[in-house]
Amino acid sequence: MGFLSPWFLAGIAVAGLPLWLHLLRKFKRTPQPFSSVMLFERRLESSSRHRRLRELLLLAFRLALLLLLAFAFANPFVKHTSAVAGRRTLHVIAVDHSFSMRYGHRMQDAKARAHALVNALPGGSLAEVVAVDSHVQALTQPERGRAALQSAIDQIQPSDLASSFGEFARVLRVMDRSTGMRLDVHFIGDMQQTSMPPAFADLAAGPHTSLSLSRVGSGDPPNWAVESVSAPARVYSAARRQITAVIAGWETSAASKTVSLLLDGKTLETKHVTVPANGRVEVKFSPIAVPYGAHRGEVRIEPHDALAGDDSFLFSVERSDSRKVLFLYAGGHPEEALYYKTAMASAPGSGLVVETARLEQAAAKNLSQYAYVVLNDPGKLDPESDRAVCSYVEGGGAVLIAAGARTAGAGHVPVSGDAVSFGGGSEIAGSIDKNAAALAGSADFKNVRFSRYASLSPKAGARVIARLSGGSPLLVQEHRGEGRILIFAAPLDGSESDFPLHASYVPFVVQTGRYLAGEEDQPSSVATGTPVQLRRTRSQGTAANVIGPGGRRELDIRQASTALSFDLDQDGFYQVQRATGARLLVAVDADRRESDLAALPDDTLALWRHTGTAGASQSDRRKQQTRDRTFWRDLLLLALAAALLESIFGSRYLGRGREA
Amino acid sequence: MPVELTNRFVDPAVLAGMSSLDLVAKIVVDGFISGLHRSPDFGFSQEFAEYRAYTPGDDLRHVDWNVYARTEKAYLKRYRGETNTALMVLLDASASMGFASGAVSKFDYARFLAASLVYLAHLQRDSAGLIVFHDEVQNFVRPSARQGQLMRLLHGIEAAVLGKRTDFKRPFFELQQFLKRRGITVVISDFFDDPGKIVDTVIPLRFRGNELILFQVLDPAELDFHLAEPAVLVDMETGEAVETSPSYAREEYPGKIRAHVSDLHSRAESAGIDHFLLPTNRALDEAMREYFTIRQGRL
Numbered sequence: 001m002g003f004l005s006p007w008f009l010a011g012i013a014v015a016g017l018p019l020w021l022h023l024l025r026k027f028k029r030t031p032q033p034f035s036s037v038m039l040f041e042r043r044l045e046s047s048s049r050h051r052r053l054r055e056l057l058l059l060a061f062r063l064a065l066l067l068l069l070a071f072a073f074a075n076p077f078v079k080h081t082s083a084v085a086g087r088r089t090l091h092v093i094a095v096d097h098s099f100s101m102r103y104g105h106r107m108q109d110a111k112a113r114a115h116a117l118v119n120a121l122p123g124g125s126l127a128e129v130v131a132v133d134s135h136v137q138a139l140t141q142p143e144r145g146r147a148a149l150q151s152a153i154d155q156i157q158p159s160d161l162a163s164s165f166g167e168f169a170r171v172l173r174v175m176d177r178s179t180g181m182r183l184d185v186h187f188i189g190d191m192q193q194t195s196m197p198p199a200f201a202d203l204a205a206g207p208h209t210s211l212s213l214s215r216v217g218s219g220d221p222p223n224w225a226v227e228s229v230s231a232p233a234r235v236y237s238a239a240r241r242q243i244t245a246v247i248a249g250w251e252t253s254a255a256s257k258t259v260s261l262l263l264d265g266k267t268l269e270t271k272h273v274t275v276p277a278n279g280r281v282e283v284k285f286s287p288i289a290v291p292y293g294a295h296r297g298e299v300r301i302e303p304h305d306a307l308a309g310d311d312s313f314l315f316s317v318e319r320s321d322s323r324k325v326l327f328l329y330a331g332g333h334p335e336e337a338l339y340y341k342t343a344m345a346s347a348p349g350s351g352l353v354v355e356t357a358r359l360e361q362a363a364a365k366n367l368s369q370y371a372y373v374v375l376n377d378p379g380k381l382d383p384e385s386d387r388a389v390c391s392y393v394e395g396g397g398a399v400l401i402a403a404g405a406r407t408a409g410a411g412h413v414p415v416s417g418d419a420v421s422f423g424g425g426s427e428i429a430g431s432i433d434k435n436a437a438a439l440a441g442s443a444d445f446k447n448v449r450f451s452r453y454a455s456l457s458p459k460a461g462a463r464v465i466a467r468l469s470g471g472s473p474l475l476v477q478e479h480r481g482e483g484r485i486l487i488f489a490a491p492l493d494g495s496e497s498d499f500p501l502h503a504s505y506v507p508f509v510v511q512t513g514r515y516l517a518g519e520e521d522q523p524s525s526v527a528t529g530t531p532v533q534l535r536r537t538r539s540q541g542t543a544a545n546v547i548g549p550g551g552r553r554e555l556d557i558r559q560a561s562t563a564l565s566f567d568l569d570q571d572g573f574y575q576v577q578r579a580t581g582a583r584l585l586v587a588v589d590a591d592r593r594e595s596d597l598a599a600l601p602d603d604t605l606a607l608w609r610h611t612g613t614a615g616a617s618q619s620d621r622r623k624q625q626t627r628d629r630t631f632w633r634d635l636l637l638l639a640l641a642a643a644l645l646e647s648i649f650g651s652r653y654l655g656r657g658r659e660a
Numbered sequence: 661m662p663v664e665l666t667n668r669f670v671d672p673a674v675l676a677g678m679s680s681l682d683l684v685a686k687i688v689v690d691g692f693i694s695g696l697h698r699s700p701d702f703g704f705s706q707e708f709a710e711y712r713a714y715t716p717g718d719d720l721r722h723v724d725w726n727v728y729a730r731t732e733k734a735y736l737k738r739y740r741g742e743t744n745t746a747l748m749v750l751l752d753a754s755a756s757m758g759f760a761s762g763a764v765s766k767f768d769y770a771r772f773l774a775a776s777l778v779y780l781a782h783l784q785r786d787s788a789g790l791i792v793f794h795d796e797v798q799n800f801v802r803p804s805a806r807q808g809q810l811m812r813l814l815h816g817i818e819a820a821v822l823g824k825r826t827d828f829k830r831p832f833f834e835l836q837q838f839l840k841r842r843g844i845t846v847v848i849s850d851f852f853d854d855p856g857k858i859v860d861t862v863i864p865l866r867f868r869g870n871e872l873i874l875f876q877v878l879d880p881a882e883l884d885f886h887l888a889e890p891a892v893l894v895d896m897e898t899g900e901a902v903e904t905s906p907s908y909a910r911e912e913y914p915g916k917i918r919a920h921v922s923d924l925h926s927r928a929e930s931a932g933i934d935h936f937l938l939p940t941n942r943a944l945d946e947a948m949r950e951y952f953t954i955r956q957g958r959l
Contacts (some may be wrong), residue, residue: 031901035759035851035882036891039916040902177676 004075004630007154011070018062022055031279061646062634065639072635090142090181091127092172093117093149096189097156098163099528099571099594101216103190103223103307107158108636109216110188115154117186118146127182129153132189134529135160136171142179160309160472160528161495162591163189165608166197169205176206183209191215191600194593204611214607216576221254222273225310225595226259229299233524236322240287245299245313247273248280250596262298263317268283290319294572294585295526299520309571310595315524316573322353323517328378330406336376336493339500340358343509350510352517359385367392372484372516377404381414389415394481396580398516403454404491416478418462418486423455423489427468428508429499436465436513438477438486443504445474453489481537482580484516518582531565532586535579538562547575549588672764672772672940682814683727684772685779686730687946711735726783746803747781747788749774749834751817752849754794754826755896759850761881762941769940770848770877771817776944777846778813787843790816793831794823800834803843826853826896828861836864842870852897853877855924863947873934877926880941881916885909 003009004267011451093114093330101107115130121127129139129152139152164602168187177549183206196510197203205211227248229243232241240515248255254277269285283299300312325344333358341354352371359375363384367373373389375381378401381389393399403413408422420627429445456473458464466475468489478485492509514520526532534544543561546554549572555563568574568588598606714723714734722736751774757767781788789803790813801809801816810823826849835845845865851858851874858874885907894901894949904913921937929934936942936951 031892031894033759035756035850035879035896037893037895037898037900039913039920040893040908125735185768602800653662 001076001078001348004077006074008070008073009538011073012067014070015063015066017030018059018066022059043331053585057648058646059456061642061649063644065646068635068639068642070408072632072639075630077630086417088126088181089184090175090179091117091121091125092130092175092183092185093127093153094130094132094136094168094185094187094189095153095156096133096163096187097131098189098192098195099158099160099309099590100163100190100192100597102158102309103221103597106184106190106216107156111153111156113188113214114186115150115155118149118153118186121387123624129156130171131156132163132168132187133159134164134167135161136168138467143511151385159569160590162527162529162594163195164191164197165195166202169197172205172209172211176209178321181208183260184216185211187211188214188216190217190597191605192594192596193598194512194596194599200607200611203608209382211609213609215599215605217599220251220598221311222249223307223597223610224255224257224301225298225307226301227280227591227592227595229313229315229525230296230522231297231315231317233317233522234351234519235290235317235319237348240289241317242287243285243297243299243315245285246280247275247283247301248592248595249275249278249597251278254279257301258303259283260300260302261288262297262300263288263290264295264297264322285583290317291563292319294318294583296585296587307597309590310592313319313525313589314571314573314589316585317524318585320351322351324369324559325352325372325374325513325517326367326370327354327356327360327374327376328354328359329376330378332358332364334358336491336495337374339494339505340374340376340492340509343500343506344513346506347510350505350513351519352510352513360657367397368395370397371518372398372400372513374492375399375401375414376493377402379406386414390480393483393485396482396578396582397529398486398518399483400486400488400492400512402488402490402492402514403456404496405452405454408454413456413487416459416462416487417481418459418476418487419453419457421457423472424470425454426451427453428468429474430469430471432466432475433464436463436477437520438512439465439475439508440511440520440659441597442507442511443517445499445502445504445508448497448499448502448504450490450499456487456489458487471539477534484518486512486516503572515578522584525623526568527591528569528571528588529567529590529591531567532574532576532584533565533578534563534576536564542579542581544579545575545577551574665888672769672942672944682779682810685775685814686774688772688948689779689783692828711737718908724783726745727784731780747777747786747841747918748789748803748835748843748845749777749788749813750796750831750845750847750849751790751792751820752826752847753792753798753823754849755822756826756850756852757825757877758822759879759882759896760940761879766850766879766940766942767820767822769938769944770875771820772944773875773877773938773948774817774846774849775814778810778817782810791831792816792820792836793827795825795827795830796823797831798823807932816882826850828853828858831918832861832865844873846873846875848875848877850878850882851924855927858924859927859931859933862933866932871934873936874924874928875936875938876921877940878921880939883914883939885913 055360095110095114097107101110107570120125124144126142126144127149129149131137131139137154139572140148143149172183172185174247182257208453211323225248227246233242234242243261245259247259249255252275254274256272256274258270258272261268268288273281275281295317297310297315297317304311312468327337327340337354337356341356344350344352357365359378360382369387373392399415401413401415403420407413409419410419411420413420427450432439432442432445434440434442450468453468456476458473458476462476462478464473465477473487474489476487478487490497490499500506514577544555544563545560546566548554549570554566568582568586571588571590574586574588576586666812711724714736724735724737727735751770753767756919758765760766770816777913778788778790785805787803787805788809790799791799799816799820801812840899847862862872887904887909890903890905892901892903925935938947
């Protein structure tokens with residue numbers, strides 16, 4: 001036994017107070033002379049003894065109250081060895097229903113084994129059925145009835161998601177801590193190697209968990225799949241675009257495959273390729289002209305194998321006109337837009353065309369028809385322009401603000417409201433964050449020199465994605481409402497830097513343009529489980545909408561008005577309408593890691609089975625099961641009881657005093 | 661003493677503040693006499709008849725000049741026969757008599773009473789004697805009516821000091837040796853003893869033709885005992901300690917003390933002995949007058 005807060009034991013000294021008072025009171029009772037005691041009877045002494053006993057009880061309760069309080073605050077604990085054997089056992093029947101379980105009869109085999117396990121459970125056993133892919137889904141509560149368990153097993157269907165053993169082990173650890181029961185886990189699946197977490201330690205289960213692994217399927221079966229398709233998500237011209245696909249085989253011998261390219265269900269081209277053993281081959285289709293609109297593309301291989309789901313690969317492509325960008329210049333100098341407009345025009349694949357206008361015309365423009373707006377050193381916007389640009393951004397628009405001397409003189413950056421001041425003298429560009437979507441694919445701003453720059457003070461929540469060599473922010477990424485804001489610390493016209501003269505200028509203009517136009521998050525295809533953003537903040541009142549591969553609305557009314565994102569869990573095409581009104585056609589394909597059906601070797605499975613408590617020595621297990629059990633709550637309850645008794649005895653004592 | 665003279669009865673606490681017993685006795689007896697016109701027949705002597713106010717033509721030899729000296733009023737002392745009664749005062753000086761809850765202890769009160777009685781006897785020209793006792797005789801003044809007897813008695817009373825325990829047997833045995841002729845014996849005590857034992861001890865005096873009077877002096881606190889909290893009481897005579905509680909003092913003790921006094925009274929009455937209770941907070945002259953009124957009525 002020990003104390004977590006031993007200093008509170010000093011409170012025991014307070015117990016001396018009632019003791020002192022009691023003794024003081026005892027000594028105060030000095031003998032009182034009386035003429036004769038012949039009329040007083042001896043029996044009074046016994047009542048006196050009773051009274052003294054009551055006073056001693058009162059003293060005892062007072063002492064107990066103070067001592068218990070002192071001990072309770074000292075927070076005593078005892079080493080408590082949890083009796084694992086004394087815990088109830090919860091049988092967890094976990095069934096892998098990831099995409100790879102579609103192979104052959106694996107799913108049926110796994111369910112049959114799960115049924116057999118349920119039937120073999122001792123009568124009255126507590127059991128629970130969970131389904132495992134990249135998530136772990138409890139299909140039942142802990143149940144004693146077999147019917148509910150059998151029904152849950154019957155309802156398990158293979159999903160299009162990849163399995164994650166790391167997530168499964170994490171959930172088991174949580175259950176181990178929270179249920180207070182001994183977990184007897186039976187995991188049934190194909191034990192794919194690709195489902196292993198990066199660190200083996202992530203597979204450790206809790207100290208009260210025993211794990212048995214049951215593998216369905218035998219060996220490492222061959223599988224071919226369309227591993228990837230390279231296709232543009234958007235095209236802005238009638239120019240033909242080439243589409244390529246990679247056909248891969250795992251544990252396969254060399255085989256001939258017929259590869260077809262389909263657009264909106266119509267086969268555009270078919271090729272015959274030979275896929276080498278355990279290899280992959282790239283298939284290049286003839287360039288195609290994409291008609292206007294969003295189209296559903298597919299690359300398919302035939303003949304199908306036992307895992308047909310990965311024999312086709314879906315992608316989307318959309319043809320539209322180039323989108324316009326409004327470049328607003330101040331001070332009546334249209335030449336400020338020259339570099340920016342030329343840089344954008346030099347990259348026709350960007351799909352963006354720059355228009356120029358005076359800053360004062362901003363309020364008169366219909367900004368919603370522009371992909372984004374560029375404010376080149378705007379200074380302080382007039383109220384109407386400021387209101388127009390702010391409204392445009394909050395509604396889902398985007399703005400690139402180049403803060404030069406005029407803006408620094410105004411003291412704050414328009415639209416964003418960030419404080420800005422004149423920076424120092426000559427500086428060169430420093431580091432950039434290439435993980436930021438706005439700069440993905442951009443080249444380093446090597447040797448770019450700024451003769452003057454604006455010293456930006458980004459507000460909380462802003463992200464600095466490029467800095468000057470002195471550490472001052474060079475490019476800041478922010479949001480306002482549903483819109484995006486980029487703030488550059490110098491004008492884009494080269495008046496205060498030699499940036500436009502460097503090779504990194506064009507990629508910067510194009511990539512930031514794509515980011516601001518919202519095209520960076522529109523790939524031609526995504527893997528299952530990828531979330532799609534529906535809105536940036538919950539304050540937006542406009543409803544979003546998602547129509548799944550089956551043509552069904554995936555969001556109910558509440559989700560449509562509040563959900564920030566939606567997980568694309570099924571293989572197929574999703575039609576997404578964001579809260580800003582933007583529409584997307586998203587092609588979703590099963591994670592191709594699932595196509596590699598190679599199973600974990602037996603020794604790895606044995607190692608997993610004994611990871612954590614199973615692999616620990618008995619002494620280690622005892623050590624893990626020994627915990628500090630505090631009992632300050634018990635002491636407080638006892639103190640409460642002592643306080644009640646003290647009140648009862650004290651009131652009687654005081655009552656006698658009043659009567660006297 | 662304007663205050664005392666204007667008051668009908670004298671507070672014992674006022675008497676306790678006086679330095680000499682003769683003054684106390686005179687004040688008490690004068691106060692007692694001042695009510696005489698309403699009760700003409702008072703006194704111990706069997707032959708005493710009355711005091712009567714002087715009227716022109718009365719024989720000046722019968723004027724009580726002492727009373728005249730005190731009151732400036734002439735009274736005639738009238739007798740029915742010869743005065744040969746001896747008054748014997750037995751004063752209890754045991755330790756329990758020292759108990760006092762106020763300004764006057766039982767012993768003080770008893771001394772005032774004793775002084776007043778011998779003074780009254782002196783006025784009647786009766787012989788008077790004194791025995792001060794506790795468990796033995798502390799002082800003895802032989803009864804006499806000679807000149808200077810009053811001063812001897814008062815000195816004996818004033819010199820009495822508290823002793824130890826009360827024991828009636830020994831002083832009464834010795835008293836029987838001295839009392840050769842009939843007279844009046846007054847016992848002043850708190851009588852904290854078994855009433856039967858007390859009466860059995862004193863009753864032999866009654867058989868010799870003596871008249872016996874028991875003045876029981878008790879403190880008000882002994883009659884109406886209160887305790888604020890449990891206490892340990894120590895007997896002033898025996899040193900015995902007894903714990904008692906407020907509830908006992910409130911509920912049981914009053915009945916016991918009343919029973920004790922009543923028992924003594926009834927036993928004394930049945931033995932032809934006068935018994936009179938005197939709480940120390942009661943005016944002594946008033947108490948004496950009441951006693952003598954009762955006594956006169958009984959006679």
